[in-house]
Each structure stands twice: as structure tokens, then as C-alpha cells.
Amino acid sequence: MHLLSRYLPASLRSAPASALFGIFVICLYLLVVVLAPVIAPYSETEILGAAYEPWSSTYWLGTDSLGRDMLSRIIYGARNTVGVALMATVLAFLLGGFMGLLAATVGGLVDQLLSRTVDVLLAIPSLIFALLILTIVGTSATSLILVIAVLDSTKVFRLARSVAQTVVVMDYVEAARLRGEGMWYLIRREILPNVSAPLIAEFGLRFCFVFLFISTLSFLGLGAQPPSADWGSMVRDNATLIAFGDITPLLPAGAIALLTIAINFVVDWKLHAASGLHD
């Protein structure tokens, strides 16, 4: 914490406006996720009024296709949408990161087997693959998280493996090997600390991708199941309003867009700073 407070302001001073904006938006979203029940005026699932009521002082953003409060659903939607995406990304990193480090450390047949499997998985476009699997296992929040985590772990695997490969040949890893340390020790104590920086940088980008991917799937009607609110399906359910020039259905889509833009701004700034490019 001490390190954080000393480090943050200095680096923030040099941050471009877009990155500051990004950090502000991300913090705002986190607040909404944590405080959803406190901020939201109504419940997420309760049917309160008629369908498609216009904006009013009772229902600030009107009601949705079933008469539920739009604003409350957008607020709770932050929990469901961001939460699911975060879980899928973390799982993908655990799985892909571990497999990647394993492949790089052990090498040989294990590496070949894992790499070729990933090659095949990457040869199929992930949206198509996700649709194929969801047809089979059916759509639920759990299957959605698992499917996306597995699909996305292939990309993490590639990065983790290639970064770890440069570390594995270092003398200190060789020394630990000769000391007789086990594989688990090698991965955890010698390799992981030295590959974590690029993996953390990648986390932001992968989260954006997963977040958009999940929103797309739920927009297609294959995401989290009703009645829980999530932004993708809210757009789909209320899309008819757009034909009447009402922008309400665009708000959840805008919420998705704003968060991904914010994260991309921060990641762009971080990557730019890390690459040492000041052209």
C-alpha cells in the first residue's frame, strides 16, 4: 500500500488525458459493481409498471419490455456482465498461463501436444466455436464462463509459453534445476515472477476481448439466462424501441462501449510507456 501511494501520483502526472479518463471510468464502474444494491432505485427483476414506459421522475430511464426499471437493470447489469467477464478472464489466465508455463518448462512431448492442440483450437474462429459448444451444452452462466475461459486460454497459452521460453534458458533456472528443485518450484519461484509483467499487461486487453465477446453472445440470446440483467441481452430485448427513435436500448450498449474504451486507453498508455517509444 505504501508503494502504491508513493508510485501512483507520480506516474499519473505524466499520464495523457485519455488514460486519466480511462482510470476514472474504470473506478466508476467498480464502484457501481460493488454498490449496486445501494444505488439502484428498484430491484433487478421486479415488474413495476407497464412495458416500455417513457423516461419519468419515477422511472428515470423508463421501463423495459416487461415493465422492469431500466436504470436499476443497467446498474445490476454491471455486476452480471462485468462479473462474468472478469471470472472468465481470470480462469482463462489461470488455465492458459499454467499450461503455457508448463509447456515451456517441461518442453518435449508435453510442449508439442499442448501447442498443437492450441493451434487447432485457434484455427476455428472463437465465436463459431463458442456457438458450436453452446449448442451442445446449452446456455447458462456457468457453461458460458467455462467455454469462454477455455477458448481464451489458448491466446494466454501462446503468450505465456513464448515469454516463459526466454526465461527457461536463463542461468538461474538452470541453477535451480541442477539444485534438484521440482518442476512446480521452478514454475512458481523462478519463472512466474519473471513472466508476470507481460501477462498482467495482456490481462487488460484480454478482459476487453472477453467482455465484448460475452456481450455479443448475450446479445445473440446465448448469454446469461433471464431474469438476471445483463447489458447484451438488454439491448436485444428492447431493440424495437430504436425504431421509434428512442435511445434507451443504446444505453446498456453504451455502457459496454465506455468500459472497453476506458480499458483500452489505459492499456494503450501502459504499452506505450513500457515500449519506451516516445515518437
Place this chain on the structure above:
Amino acid sequence: MNAIITMILKRLGLGFVTLLVVSIVIFSAVELLPGDLAQEILGQSATPETVAAFRAELGLDQPAATRYFTWLGQILTGDFGHSLANGRSIADLLSIRLGNTLFLAAYAAAIAVPLSLLLGILTALYRNSLFDRAANVITLSSISLPEFFVAYILILFFSIKLQYFPSLANIYPDTPFGERLHRTLLPVLTLSLVVVAHMMRMTRAAIINVLASPYVEMAQLKGVSPWRVIVFHALPNALAPIINVIALNLAYLIVGVVVVEVVFVYPGLGQLLVDSVSKRDITVVQAVSLIFAGTFILLNLIADVLSIVTNPRLLNPR
């Protein structure tokens, strides 16, 4: 030249193997289905006799390997089997829709590729100017937007408020070409926006990368105009990564059509896929997935080959 031909043949072989493995993966998806496909389709109330008869009809009573080769053989002769949901021949369902999807993707590519090359060159030429920074922020944002968001915003402005274009891109086989172009412009703009951003950023990065080379400095010192330096000196050497990213984005276009087709109710493969997934019509899903995956692999293959052909140095890595 021989080395290049060997390389192309190798890549083709590799692509073929990949496609074969992918077809096995797609086929075995059904095997992973918990429970029995026939039971699943007929429902819990079906009698064991009906289920057995249906299993025989689907060929489920034969071993998986036999069924795989029958399936593959039929697909190679253009027979994709029948839809589980309505019994129609899948080949019939696909024929018009595949054409429609390819039309949409080609239309988008025809707009997106020249535009992104031009913008990429311009931003590289005027790098760090206000124009470049604005382009950076705009493209970064447009990459971050969900496609359906872009699509609905375009609908809201261009078809509801201004009424320039229809909000539904419903075309029929007898729709005249000009009419088609008009009706599908909004979906095409949606698709283009995302890929233009990607391709433009890559073009800019690739050109700037080359601009650091001594021969570019030489050309600049000779007094060659900046435009000429970029187009005749830098661009040819930046072509490999650019072609690669164009092909990747075209592959993305083929897949990206799914969402756009759903929003604009465009009668293409993507819409068929989403419909079939929600109906759990596995045979149609398999056929469409195979077509999408095949196109994807083919375009990636073309990307590989083209980038090596334009830069023979890549033949010998390191």
C-alpha cells in the same frame, strides 16, 4: 522461385491437415453431447422404439469413425445432410445464404481495405500531428465498440432520423444490384468500422517501423518528398505485415457478419447459425461452422503465403 513453390505446397498441405482436424473437432462435438442426440430431439416422452428408429435414421447406431467418414464424404460431394429442426436439406439452406454472406463481406472489404491503407499512410506521413492523434483515439474507440452498438447507432441516425437507408437489409435473389448496394450499406459500414481501425493501425505501425531504416533516411537526405519516401521506399517493405493483417481482417469479416446479420435481419449464414444454435439444430450448426472455419483457415493460409511471397526473406527465418 522453387523455394517459394515448395513453401506454398507445404503451407497448403498444412492447411489441409488443419481443416481435416477441425472437421474432426466439429464432428465430435456431437459425441460430447451429454445423453443421446435422438432422445434429446424427440424429447423425454418418446418411446424406446421411436428413439431406436430415429437413431438408425440418423445413423447413430454405427460407430463414430464410420459416421465421420460418411459425413465427410457426403460433404465433399455437396450433401450436408438434413436439418434436425425442419428436415430441409442443409445444402438448400446454405446455397443462397452463403452467397449473401460473401457478398456482404466482399462489399465491406471493397470499402475497408483501400480506406484503411490510405488512412494508414496518411497517419504515418503526418505522425504526431493533431490528425494522427485524433485518428488514434477514434480508431482505439471504434475497436472497443460492440458491433451491435455501432449497428444500432447507424440505424438510429441514418434510417430512423434521416431515413436515408432501410433499417432492415432484407434482400432477395431477384433484388437488383444497385438496390442491394443501397440496402446493405449500413451493415457494411458497421463491419468496415471495426476492421478499418485494425488495418489502419497496423499499416501505420508497419510503415513507421520501416521509416527507422537507414535507406529511408538516405532517401530523405537525398531530398525525396515525404509522400514519395512512404509510398515508394517504405510501403513495399512494410507490405508483408500489412497484407497479413488485411487477410486476418477479411477472415474476421467472414465471422463478424454473424452479429451484423442478426441486427439487420440479413438473410446470410450468420443468422442461420444463430437461429440454429438457439433451436439446437446441431447438423446445421456443424455444417455452417465447417464453412466458417474453412473460410477462416483459407484466408489465414493466403495471408501466410502472400506475406512470404512479398518478402522472400521470411523464407529463411532468423
